[in-house]
Amino acid sequence: MSMNNQGRPTDIRSTTNSAVPDTVTGNRGLQIEEPLIFEQDASGRCGVDLPEVPAVASRLGAVKPRAKVGLPGLAEPQVVRHYTRLSQKNYAIDSGLYPLGSCTMKHNPRLNEKMARLPGFSDVHPLQPESTVQGALELMAELGRWLTTLTGMAAVTLAPAAGAHGEMCGIMAIRAAHEAKGDTGRTKILVPESAHGTNPATAAACGYAVEAIPATEDGRVDLEALKAKLGPDVAGLMLTNPNTCGLFERDIITIAEAVHAAGAYFYCDGANFNAIVGRVRPADLGIDVMHINLHKTFSTPHGGGGPGSGPVVFAESLAPFVPVPYVVQDKDGSFRLVEQAGDGPAFGRMKAFHGQMGMFVRALSYMMSHGADGLRQVANDAVLNANYVLASLKDVMTPSFDGPCMHECLFDDRFLKGTGVTTLDIAKALIDEGFHPMTMYFPLVVHGALLIEPTETESKAGLDQFITALRALAERAKSGDAEYFQAAPRLTPRRRLDETAAARKPILRWTPEAAAEKVAAE
Amino acid sequence: MRYLPLTEADRRSMLAAIRASTVDDLFRDVPKAARLSGPIEGLPNHMGELEVERTLSAMAGKNLPAGSVPSFLGAGSYRHHIPATVDHLVQRGEFLTAYTPYQPEVSQGTLQVLFEFQTQVSLLTGMDVANASMYDGATACAEAVMMANRVTRRKKAILSGGLHPHYRDTTTTDARFIGFETVVMPAAPTGGEDLLSQIDGDTSCVVVQNPDVFGHVRDYTDLGKACQAKGVLLIVVVTEAMSLGLLTPPGEMGADIVAAEGQSLGNALNFGGPYVGLFAVKEKLVRQMPGRLCGQTVDADGRRGFVLTLSTREQHIRREKATSNICTNSGLCALAFSIHLSLLGEEGFTQLARLNHAKAVQLADKLAAVKGVEIVNDSFFNEFTVKLPKPAAAVVEQLAERRILAGVPASRLFAGELEELLIVAATETNTESDMDAFAKALAEVLS
Numbered sequence: 010m011s012m013n014n015q016g017r018p019t020d021i022r023s024t025t026n027s028a029v030p031d032t033v034t035g036n037r038g039l040q041i042e043e044p045l046i047f048e049q050d051a052s053g054r055c056g057v058d059l060p061e062v063p064a065v066a067s068r069l070g071a072v073k074p075r076a077k078v079g080l081p082g083l084a085e086p087q088v089v090r091h092y093t094r095l096s097q098k099n100y101a102i103d104s105g106l107y108p109l110g111s112c113t114m115k116h117n118p119r120l121n122e123k124m125a126r127l128p129g130f131s132d133v134h135p136l137q138p139e140s141t142v143q144g145a146l147e148l149m150a151e152l153g154r155w156l157t158t159l160t161g162m163a164a165v166t167l168a169p170a171a172g173a174h175g176e177m178c179g180i181m182a183i184r185a186a187h188e189a190k191g192d193t194g195r196t197k198i199l200v201p202e203s204a205h206g207t208n209p210a211t212a213a214a215c216g217y218a219v220e221a222i223p224a225t226e227d228g229r230v231d232l233e234a235l236k237a238k239l240g241p242d243v244a245g246l247m248l249t250n251p252n253t254c255g256l257f258e259r260d261i262i263t264i265a266e267a268v269h270a271a272g273a274y275f276y277c278d279g280a281n282f283n284a285i286v287g288r289v290r291p292a293d294l295g296i297d298v299m300h301i302n303l304h305k306t307f308s309t310p311h312g313g314g315g316p317g318s319g320p321v322v323f324a325e326s327l328a329p330f331v332p333v334p335y336v337v338q339d340k341d342g343s344f345r346l347v348e349q350a351g352d353g354p355a356f357g358r359m360k361a362f363h364g365q366m367g368m369f370v371r372a373l374s375y376m377m378s379h380g381a382d383g384l385r386q387v388a389n390d391a392v393l394n395a396n397y398v399l400a401s402l403k404d405v406m407t408p409s410f411d412g413p414c415m416h417e418c419l420f421d422d423r424f425l426k427g428t429g430v431t432t433l434d435i436a437k438a439l440i441d442e443g444f445h446p447m448t449m450y451f452p453l454v455v456h457g458a459l460l461i462e463p464t465e466t467e468s469k470a471g472l473d474q475f476i477t478a479l480r481a482l483a484e485r486a487k488s489g490d491a492e493y494f495q496a497a498p499r500l501t502p503r504r505r506l507d508e509t510a511a512a513r514k515p516i517l518r519w520t521p522e523a524a525a526e527k528v529a530a531e
Numbered sequence: 532m533r534y535l536p537l538t539e540a541d542r543r544s545m546l547a548a549i550r551a552s553t554v555d556d557l558f559r560d561v562p563k564a565a566r567l568s569g570p571i572e573g574l575p576n577h578m579g580e581l582e583v584e585r586t587l588s589a590m591a592g593k594n595l596p597a598g599s600v601p602s603f604l605g606a607g608s609y610r611h612h613i614p615a616t617v618d619h620l621v622q623r624g625e626f627l628t629a630y631t632p633y634q635p636e637v638s639q640g641t642l643q644v645l646f647e648f649q650t651q652v653s654l655l656t657g658m659d660v661a662n663a664s665m666y667d668g669a670t671a672c673a674e675a676v677m678m679a680n681r682v683t684r685r686k687k688a689i690l691s692g693g694l695h696p697h698y699r700d701t702t703t704t705d706a707r708f709i710g711f712e713t714v715v716m717p718a719a720p721t722g723g724e725d726l727l728s729q730i731d732g733d734t735s736c737v738v739v740q741n742p743d744v745f746g747h748v749r750d751y752t753d754l755g756k757a758c759q760a761k762g763v764l765l766i767v768v769v770t771e772a773m774s775l776g777l778l779t780p781p782g783e784m785g786a787d788i789v790a791a792e793g794q795s796l797g798n799a800l801n802f803g804g805p806y807v808g809l810f811a812v813k814e815k816l817v818r819q820m821p822g823r824l825c826g827q828t829v830d831a832d833g834r835r836g837f838v839l840t841l842s843t844r845e846q847h848i849r850r851e852k853a854t855s856n857i858c859t860n861s862g863l864c865a866l867a868f869s870i871h872l873s874l875l876g877e878e879g880f881t882q883l884a885r886l887n888h889a890k891a892v893q894l895a896d897k898l899a900a901v902k903g904v905e906i907v908n909d910s911f912f913n914e915f916t917v918k919l920p921k922p923a924a925a926v927v928e929q930l931a932e933r934r935i936l937a938g939v940p941a942s943r944l945f946a947g948e949l950e951e952l953l954i955v956a957a958t959e960t961n962t963e964s965d966m967d968a969f970a971k972a973l974a975e976v977l978s
Contacts, residue, residue, distance in 0.1 A: 035834075046647050046873050056874035057614055059959070062885045065892040070748045070910025072779050079654045082876035085616055092870055095644060096625035100637035103624030116534055117628045120580050125801075126618075129591025134604040135803030136939045137595065138931045144593030145802050151590075158573045170666035170804070171859035173846070181708045210846035210856035216710045219851040257560035288558065293565040304859070312863025313641035314631040314663070314823065316805030332704065349946050357704035361607055361669035361697035361792070362803025374587060380577035381570035383532045389554045390537050396557055397545040413549075413557040440637055445630075451847075468536035469545060496831075501636040504831040508635075511828035511840040515817065517660045518650040 040502050043094040047519045050081030056088050079521070098502040099313070100445045106467055106475050108398075110417040110448035110460025111205065111253055113283045113305035118378065121308065121371035130370050135362040139345050145366065146344035149336045152320075152373045156301060159384070161292030162322035166331045167364040172280060175300025175319030176211040176247070178359060182298055182323065182330040183245045183274045184215060185356055189330070195244035195273070201230050203254055203452040208247045208278060217244060224454050228254040228410040228419075230264060239271035249278035250294070251285065253452040254410060255395065255417035255460070265295025274298065274327065282306045283464070284392055284416035287385035297324045303365075307372035318368035329354035334363050390465035391416040394472060398461055401476040405483040409455045416464070422457025424483060429491035432457040435482055437505065438497040442478040532577055595936070597800060601965035602936040603894070605914045605956025606744065606944060607668065607695050607770040608803060609795045611883075612960055617797045617870045626866055631823075631859075635838045636830075641862065642837035645825035648869045655775040655872075656789040657782025658811035662822040663839075664865040665808025665857065668792025669701040672738065672768050674810065674821045674855055675790040676702050679736035679764040680711055681854065682819050687733040692716035692724055693743025695770055696944040698790075702738070711735075718945055720745045720916055720952055721907055727757050734761070736788075740768040741781065744944070745907065745954065746914040748778060755785020764788060772796055772809070772868075773958075774912040776884025788812050796875075797867030807864035818844065821855030883959060887913035890957040897970040898955070903977050907952065914956040916941070920977060923953040929976045935969055 035042045067074075083091070100107070107114035125131060133145055153165040169175035180198070187195050198212035201222045209219040220238055225231045230248065246268050250258045258264065268275045277291055277299040283306040285291075291299050303309045303318040311317075323331065333355055334348045350357050379387060392415055399408060399418035407423040422432050436446035436459075448460040463472060486494060498504060516523070537545075542554070551557055558566065570576070578586075597610050604610070621627065625640060632638030632645075645663045652661035665671040676688045688706070690699050690713055699715060706713045712733070716724050726737050737758055741749045751767060758765045767781035769791035781789045791809040798806060812820055818841065826840035846853040875883060891913040899906050903920040919926055923940035930937040941952035957966070 043643070045643070045650075047650065050876075053878060055876050055879045056616075057879045057883075059879060059882050059886060062882060063889045063893060065889045067888070068892050068895070068908075068911055069778070069888070072748050072750050072910070074777050075775075075779050075783075078776065078877055078880060080651065080872065080875070080877040080880055082878055083873060085614075085874060088870065088873045089616055089620065091873070092620045092626075092644075092866075093623070095640040096620075096623040097640065098638075098643070099625040099629045099640035100634070101625045102628040107630065109630055112630055114628075114630055118534060120583060122622060122627075124584065124587045124591075127588060127591040128596040128598060129588075129594040131799045131801055132596040132598045132610075133594050133802045134597050134602065134610065134800045134936065135608050136604055136606055136943060137597065137936055138928055140928065141595035141931055141936070142802065144590040147593065148587075148590050155574060159571060170670065171857075173856045173858045174666060174670070177856060181704070184708055206845075206847040206850045206853070207856050207858050209851035210849070210853040213851035213853075214856050215708050257558075259560045259562070262562050262564070285558075285561070287571055288567055289561055289565050290567065290571070294562070310627045310863070311630045313626055313629045313638075313644070313866065314862030315859040316666070316807075316861045316864055317859035318805070348943070357707070358697055358700040359670075359704060360667050360701055360804070361695070361806075362667075365804040366802035367805050370587065374583055377575070377578050377583045377586065378534070378580070379532065381572075381574040383535075383577040385567075385570050386532060386535060390535055390542075392557050393537070393542060393545055393549075393554055396549045396551070400549045413551070413559065415557075415560075436634070437636070440634065445637060446634055466534055466536065469538075469541040471536075498636050502639050503636050503834060503836040506635045506830050506836045506838045507828045508838050508840065511826040511838050512843075515824070515840055516827040517817070517824055517840075518646070518653050520650075 041094050043091060045519055046091055047081045049083055049087060052082060054082035054084055056083055056085040105443060106471055107445040108447045108461045108463050110462040111280055113462060113464055115308055115464040116466035117308055117310040118375060121374040124374040125367045125370040130366065143344055146336050146346065148373060149369060150338060150344060152369050155376050156320055156322055159286060160299065160322045161290030163325045164323040164328035164331060165320055166335060167320045167369060168332050168359050169300065169319040169321060170360055170365055171315065171317035172300055172302040172319045173207040173211060174359065175321045176207055178321045178332060179276050179298040179300055180211055180215045181356060182327045183276065185330040185354065186274065186327055187244055189354055195242055197243050199235065199238055199243060199246045201248060203252055203454045204247065204249060205253065205278060205280060212247060228256045229258050232260050232263060235264065236267050239267055239273065241272065243271060243273045245274040245276050247276045247278060249281060251281045251415035254419045255414040256410060257415055261294045280305060281416060284388055286388050287381060288388045292324055298327050303368050303372040308375045309368045309371040316365055316368065318365035330356065332356050332359045387465050394463040394465060394467055397472060398463055398476060402479060405480050417460055417462035419455065420459040421455040425486055428486045430486040430494045432459055434494035434497065438482050438494050439478065440498040441500045444475055444478060597936055600934045600936055601968050603938045603955045603957060603969060604936055606939040606954050607697065607792060608800055609771055609956060609958055610800055610960055611773065611795050611958050613797060613799065613871065614874050616874060617867050620870050621863060621867050627863065632839060635836065639836060642825050644866055644869055646827060646837050648865045649825060651869060651872050652809045652811055655772065656791065656811040657780030658789055659814040660817050661809060661811035662820055662824050664860040665810050665822055666861060667804065667806040667808045668770055668790060669698045671790035671808035671810045672698040673702040673705045675766045675788040676736055676738060677705065678788060678819055678821060679766060682816060683735040683762060683764060685733050685735035687712040687714065688735055689714045689726055689729045689737045690716060691726060691739040692719045693745065694738055694740045694768060695744045698768055718949060720949060726754060730761055730763055734763050736764040736766050738766045738768060740770065742771065742774055742912045742914065745916040746911040747908055748910040748912055751784040759785060766790060771913065773884055773887055776880045777888055778912060787816065793868045797871035798864050805861060805864055807861040807868055819854060822857050823860055886959045890959060890961055891915060894957040894966050897966050901970055901974045913958060914954065917953050917955055919951050919953055922950045926976055930972055933972045935972050937969060
């Protein structure tokens with residue numbers, strides 16, 4: 010080993026052993042092991058100071074107060090440390106490229122967080138008198154105006170809580186519209202094979218039979234197969250555009266005409282709106298109804314799995330068939346909420362109160378920041394970034410379809426054939442390189458799918474680093490180093506987790522009994 | 532534009548690498564007729580932070596924040612004090628800007644939080660297992676009914692008249708479109724109701740709320756036993772999670788499913804959303820649950836870790852055969868709930884619940900002393916109903932002009948009916964002088 014004259018090693022290999030050393034604590038530098046909150050309990054300890062409870066006679070009635078809940082006691086510094094340490098075990102868009110296809114993991118501006126926390130938005134009760142919430146109602150109306158303008162649609166509902174909830178709303182509107190015409194013979198919804206799982210799940214939940222539409226060789230809806238299935242028993246088509254292969258449906262206007270000619274409605278899954286926002290208005294494509302994920306295109310944070318928000322826009326044909334509540338503006342300029350469906354075509358409520366207000370503020374803040382010019386640039390850069398990744402990887406990986414792609418590019422696992430390395434292995438090796446993996450094994454229409462959506466908020470330098478890493482992994486896989494991949498990831502807080510064991514004997518909560526058994530065993 | 536890192540030079544060199552001359556070439560699959568040649572009309576161009584902040588602050592300024600005046604609104608959304616730590620931790624980018632934890636090796640933070648959240652919800656409700664959250668309490672309620680239909684293979688739900696009307700309506704909307712029956716009991720602001728006689732061979736579940744929408748505290752133990760004898764599931768809804776620190780939990784009353792709103796812990800009023808639906812069941816029903824579940828397992832080195840599990844129930848695997856179409860949940864709101872509850876712990880949570888009850892008792896005494904005001908409830912936790920000699924909506928408007936947010940008129944929830952009833956809540960945030968101001972102003976308005 011070479012040393013400098015203070016005795017400090019200068020040979021890099023002697024200081025960074027390739028094997029991760031065992032430590033006494035199990036901690037590994039900045040990766041600190043953190044027990045469950047329940048394992049840090051001390052009776053009588055508390056992280057808040059509350060006033061004395063005034064002595065009053067109980068008015069609980071016949072029910073006796075509960076004896077015990079079983080929550081652990083921690084002081085505030087312990088709680089801060091607990092959640093800080095846990096946060097450090099997460100990858101996030103704030104830390105790096107998060108190229109999950111169809112998820113649109115773009116930068117989440119902090120201005121949006123600040124705006125949502127203005128007391129005039131965050132500290133307002135949903136059932137305050139309307140005279141005291143005119144600004145909140147104005148914000149909802151303004152968000153609705155942006156969404157209908159960007160989509161060219163006639164009406165919008167802000168009620169749905171997430172994308173899948175928006176799908177539900179759209180399919181309900183389609184059903185209500187058919188029923189209003191007395192047309193009850195329509196029992197099917199057509200869904201392409203490449204659709205998100207939520208599409209068939211939504212159609213089935215609404216009582217429709219789901220019929221799959223095959224894809225053509227070039228990754229689009231098979232128009233002839235679609236036409237053959239259209240008929241008086243079809244209520245609607247659910248189509249994602251751009252589709253989940255990252256391709257624009259070239260025949261979309263013909264598709265819409267065929268759907269309408271058959272008396273059905275055209276539902277568009279707007280999950281991929283980011284590719285065309287500001288460049289194409291869905292109404293001009295013949296779409297009747299579409300949900301928009303504010304947590305995708307309009308940058309509201311994903312928060313580790315929610316909350317989302319899924320407004321739905323409607324063309325004239327379906328505009329009367331909206332859920333309550335909705336905001337209307339009276340002649341004097343004041344806003345009010347319509348909260349009861351009444352006897353009209355509007356249908357009932359889909360959740361409590363008025364929608365995901367906190368997300369509305371964030372989305373409007375994002376839209377205003379970009380403006381009409383900036384949103385168009387968003388689509389341009391999102392599509393440019395995806396095509397750049399596609400062009401830079403197509404010689405070492407196997408693109409599923411010819412370009413150009415839209416906001417995401419799809420590869421399959423043909424380039425891994427015979428290597429013993431799978432799509433999953435590539436994803437896990439990418440984690441060791443400091444990237445979140447792309448969407449794996451979706452869409453289902455190609456084998457071993459790798460769907461990459463860089464979004465417009467990545468720099469060219471960031472993309473180049475990702476491309477370099479992925480090229481190197483593809484070449485390493487082909488060189489026959491399968492063991493390297495199968496052991497990945499090595500550098501994460503946890504290595505591959507046993508999902509089979511988790512499902513076979515589910516442990517879904519901590520229990521005092523299990524904790525006691527563990528102590529006894531040790 | 533501050534969120535877009537590509538420079539014009541980057542764009543040119545990337546287009547060259549793609550062998551495209553302009554970015555428009557990349558949109559060539561879009562039908563020509565639908566391509567816009569320039570920015571969409573009718574919307575302003577981009578703005579700096581300062582301008583956005585100015586515009587949105589002006590809108591926010593037109594609202595009356597509940598915390599700036601004496602405020603007594605509840606009815607499914609409650610103003611509680613949120614410790615500073617909660618929002619600080621929630622805004623850590625590693626929580627805020629992460630996706631659903633589908634890659635568990637780089638998502639152990641979110642996953643451990645969910646495992647702890649599931650445990651906390653199980654403990655609060657007295658149930659065996661909870662999921663990783665739903666959109667809100669009302670959608671959790673509707674999902675609970677659909678789950679009961681699946682479990683019992685029956686199609687009729689009986690909805691108590693004490694159920695929050697938004698929860699009732701969310702469920703009946705699903706009933707209309709998804710195709711099941713509901714029996715909606717009339718509102719019973721003063722007394723009990725006979726739910727048992729409604730049960731027949733088609734009944735899948737009975738849905739009750741505790742405390743109910745008028746604030747009454749109920750004991751559903753006998754109802755639970757009767758339901759069990761008939762193979763009917765008992766669904767207990769809780770809209771004020773704080774009550775679980777003082778009242779007998781639904782699990783001890785024989786609930787099969789609990790659908791609750793968790794907003795009261797860690798989450799601001801936010802004009803009604805986003806909130807966090809809590810969903811808990813008995814062990815034997817786990818595989819029929821909607822939504823995500825986090826489970827404990829081990830990694831390749833044998834260390835404890837967490838993953839999303841039992842996903843064969845879910846839409847991304849099962850597609851049209853899934854137990855629900857739900858995908859996104861309320862992850863970040865669940866985190867806020869969990870952090871607040873961790874700070875409170877056993878001592879803090881139970882004391883806070885007692886404090887809420889005491890505040891409501893004090894308020895009830897003060898309002899009862901106002902001429903013409905009658906307290907409807909025999910029992911309550913932190914919310915009760917008063918009967919006024921005038922329509923409550925008009926009284927609330929008049930009190931709002933005096934900068935007091937007096938409560939929720941029942942008529943707003945019950946489509947214009949019950950117009951003399953006002954639903955009033957008190958929490959730890961209400962001071963004695965708030966209550967005195969309310970009572971005084973109410974006396975003036977009624978005189």
